Amino acid sequence: MEAQAAAQRIALLSKEIERHNRLYYEQDMPEITDAEYDALFRELQGLEKEFPELALPDSPTGRVGGRALAKFTQVRHSMPMLSLENAFTEQDMIDFDDRVKRFLGLAADTMIPYVCEPKMDGVAVELVYREGLLAIGSTRGDGVVGEDVTQNLRTIKDVPLRLETQEPPELLTVRGEVYLPLAPFRKFNSEREEAGEPPFANPRNAAAGSLRQLDSKITAKRPLSIFCYAPGELGGVEFTAQSHFLETIPTWRLPVNPLTRVVHGIQEMLAYYQEMMEKRDDLPYEIDGVVVKVDSFRMQRELGEKSRSPRWAIAWKFPPRQATTVVEKIFHSVGRTGVITPVAFLKPVNVSGVMVSRATLHNWEELERKDIREGDTVIVERAGDVIPAVVQVILDQRPEGAVQPQVPEHCPACGGEVVRLPEEVAVRCVSLNCPAQLLERVKHFASRRAMDIDGLGDKFIEQLLSLKLIQNVADIYSLKEEDFMQFERMGKKLAENLLNAIESSKERDLSRLIFALGIRHVGEHTAKLLASAFGSIENLAKASEEELVSVREVGPQVATSIADFFRNEENLKVLERLKEAGVSPKVEEKRIGGRFTGKTFVFTGALEKFTRDEAKKMVEQEGAHAAGSVSKKTDYVVAGADAGSKLEKARQLGVRVLSEDEFLELMQ
Template identity: 60%
Template sequence: MTLSEAKARHRRLCQEIEHHNYLYYALDQPQISDADYDGLLRELLEIERTFPELATPESPSQRVGAKPLEKFTPAPHSLPMLSLENALGETPWREFDARVRRFLASDEEIEYVCELKLDGVAVELVYREGRLVVGSTRGDGLTGEDVTDNLKTLGSVPLRLRAGAPELLEVRGEVYMDLAAFRTFNREREDEGEMVFANPRNAAAGSLRQLDPRITARRPLKIFCYGVGQVEGATQAAPTHYELLEQLRSWGLRVDLEHTRVVRGADAVWARYQELLADREELPFEIDGLVVKVNSRALQEELGAKSRSPRWAVALKFPPRQARTQVEDILLQVGRTGAITPVAQLHPVQVSGVTVSRASLHNWDEIARLDVRIGDQVIVERAGDVIPDVVRVLTEERRGDERAVPAPSACPACGSPAARLEGEVVYRCRNLSCPAQLKEAIRHFAARGAMDIEGLGERTIDQLLRQELIRDVADLFALRKEDLLRCERMGEKSAANLLHALDASRHRPLARFIFALGLRHVGEHLAKILARRFGSLAALSQASREDLLAVHEVGPQVADSVLSFFADPHNQSLLRKLHAQGVVPSEEQEQGGESLRGQTFVFTGTLTRMTRKEAEAMVEERGGRASGSVSAKTSYLVAGDEAGSKLDKARRLGVAILSEEQFLDLLDKEQAP
């Protein structure tokens, strides 16, 4: 390929990739599969490797992360990024509305825009002539930190705006992490013995402030844009805030119009607040309230701002999800990678409608920071649906009989020495034959998101290990009925069912098999990406570091982990042993049918023939998309027993509603030749 041919192809690829980014992130309407997208990106990267001069700052290749920075540089905001006044309860809200009407000398009800108050990190994106030139944190409101290279790694941040954008556009937005992605991210960090984050906001902030953008690129961050700073050269100014949001989306920016409402009057705003408070647990991301803004931008201008906050906007905050209880004990758990994790055993307490009896303490650095001891009175917090955390110790209430827990010198499971390696924050058991590690590895292998071996619970695994019937996961497939009958509470029928479940798991899809193997830094999402890219275990095991790094979302840490896993003689032996037992992952399914491409499914209520996660996997394997919230773009809502607010919303929006049986019938029809 000549340079001129490469330039032309590179230009077309950039345009095509950015077009699909816009469809996926801004409109939530993907038109191609992940595998096809990865193919376009691989071709672009290959061209830039051959012709480095084509790797311009706005190329989609820049999302993989630039070289590490020594430190962040200050980034002043041309207009201050003001804080919002908080209103905690109905009375403060109505007082705010009354102040707005008094200031405007108006008796009429005000038209407001109600937006979700995302619990993330505020940022500013500066575009000149359509190109992203600076991205910064809020900082003190006047000056933030330049995190441009980090923000460029987010797929939802356009590097170049679409046609019609102003010559200068300063966009304000919130960087956040979905709850499901946060849970997976934290689980993987805990498995690796790394510090876990207390909540999605902390995870987003920590990810955005990495000096190495390649680390940020591997974090599941997203952005929603909600406003502007300075704007120059706009063809037409939007008269209302809602129309401004629509304008931002038309220029390629990601905006949450799905949950945004325009209402009139204080009563309507309070009704929207109550509705969101009731639906809070259904949202796919964490929010801590409702942001209410005067819709008319002319009235916003007239209202102006106080020293630290605008007079035309307020944050209606939700009640905190915290409770007070006592630490009854601190237990030590050993994970499948040998990481020893301290867990607080609590006196049971209700937090956000859920009974909490345990909370993560993460590691001994966190124990030292909190100065938590057995017997302490503590405040626990539950953010979304994640594991509760101890956020504060009431040291002023100590009686003198509280007991500190020292860092472990030995593994609580096997008694082998425990050590904290340089660069890590956890203590690890160094015994590779530790029964606790093996137990957790087998539990992980058999889990629903992995090999899904029904009936292989913790008690059965304990007995199989204790009786030395298994020494690794491959031994599971050599079990006989007479072996299982040696286990307590294992009858003829239970043994037969477990053997059937083992047999059914021999040909799981490749992505699930990769995830089941427990490669460090490879969760369910990355396992799917690797399976789609390489298509077979043999191809993945023979991939070079360059092959792996060419895959979208795979960074150096993941690439090194994959290479290390397949280079390990013990792992090679285990894979051969699994193959000899007839465990051969199904490669065809990973290429995935495309029968549901472009269709979005939402599941609600209790399903009887499958779990919700299994149903979502069925959709994704056929090229469709499973979402956690209903919108006008939802193709189908699948409603199980005791379906709640999602069903009501689907009916209001005219979304097609399916029963579980109708959903399965639809899949059968899609598969029919």
């Protein structure tokens, strides 16, 4: 493609991708499938790679996260980002309104226009646009100097890389609040807890931690959002009022909280506050009050500033979502992946309008750190999570004889022994018979990459459990036609198909059975290594940790996890029942002495002529190893379209690089 045609195509693709981003993220009305979107995105990446000089400064490919930063550089704000004075009562707001009028020399009955907006519980940032392009983004810092987090801010879909206007201002500085919506916050915390990592205390901490990542690829994976609320330094554009600014910038694709409103006088201001209080628990993000600003910029300039805060704005905080109560009982909750979490039963207490009777204690390390015991008087808080958390213990009210809870030795759901892997906070049950984990275990076992039981989807599995037809994965192979006929909308033909699919799954490859068991830290790749090394489930079950560590790419933590799984007597019983049911997995033999025995391949980029799984299978059948990273021991790197760091590293190390066609020719 010639440069002129490439430039036109790049401009068209950039515009089209941004349009689809708006349809998907802002309007929830996607016009194309994810696969079609990915195809457009890959085409743009390919053209930018071929013609780097034609890449637009606001290209949507700039959002995916760049190289890791060594450190954050400092950015001095052109105008200080001041703190706001806080108000806590209705009288505080009446006093604020009176002060504004006295300072401006206005009559006591003057109805001053104010802009009211929800006070987001997020991270304050500043965006600087020059000639319509995002030039720099920084944190508030100390109000005078912040940190340059431009690369991370570029990953946020709500932040336009180019203002959508035909006549952009020469300079536009915008202040905003980056936040993490509640739904992804809860999911994020749940994943951290399941991984044995400490959860974030609230969405603000999660947003701050995400925004200050040194590697913007990590930030790009977290669904941060932003609301813009105030101008900073301007050039080539003027606004008469706060409301004028907030009405204009959304037309340039800078998001403003839709609940922002102009009110007139103190009574409308008080009504707005009460309305936000009532809406607070229904919002998809966390707010902790409302911000009230004098609307007129002329009045703002006349009112001026105090040492640390403007006279024309105030933050009216909501009552704290905290209350004092008593821990009546500490019990153990078993999560869907076997993590056992301590949870406190509380003497019911009203916390910000909601009756609370239990609180999460997160994990045993957190429980020990806060030293929470049954009978303790504690402060509980609702801070963006479904289940409130215990903030602290009031030690001088601790009853005599209160005993610190101990980590359970047996699972409260099934009675099986629990394990605590090295370097993990989480305590887990690894039993295949655990009823608390059964749904997720069966889903995983039947999934396409595991035993691939065609047709046995989530809804059917849920019905099997609700009808108590299975208690572990081995029970799948004892099901009969009359069992399936109990399902809703089940016909004889469909029941036969399900039974045939179950029967067919009995002869899957050994690696797929190992993967299907859901052993902690054992994914598809590790399962293949274990299948190749031990040849049968029986041999794997008998292997010592030393023997497991001797397998390439199996480290001590993975070895301990595998050994703990097979030390569980209930798991061994389930495996015996699988064997009795006729589950006889096949072992894919490697061609010893083949052309690639002892060789290592790495596949990278978007492969078009075969899938990554197909490629791995080809080399493994020839005795070679398919690795996930490039090292000095790598013999070949097969590079598809848009190959990135792995290809670059291969060239640096002098590893032979093959195209897809060259790889296929090599395999003939």
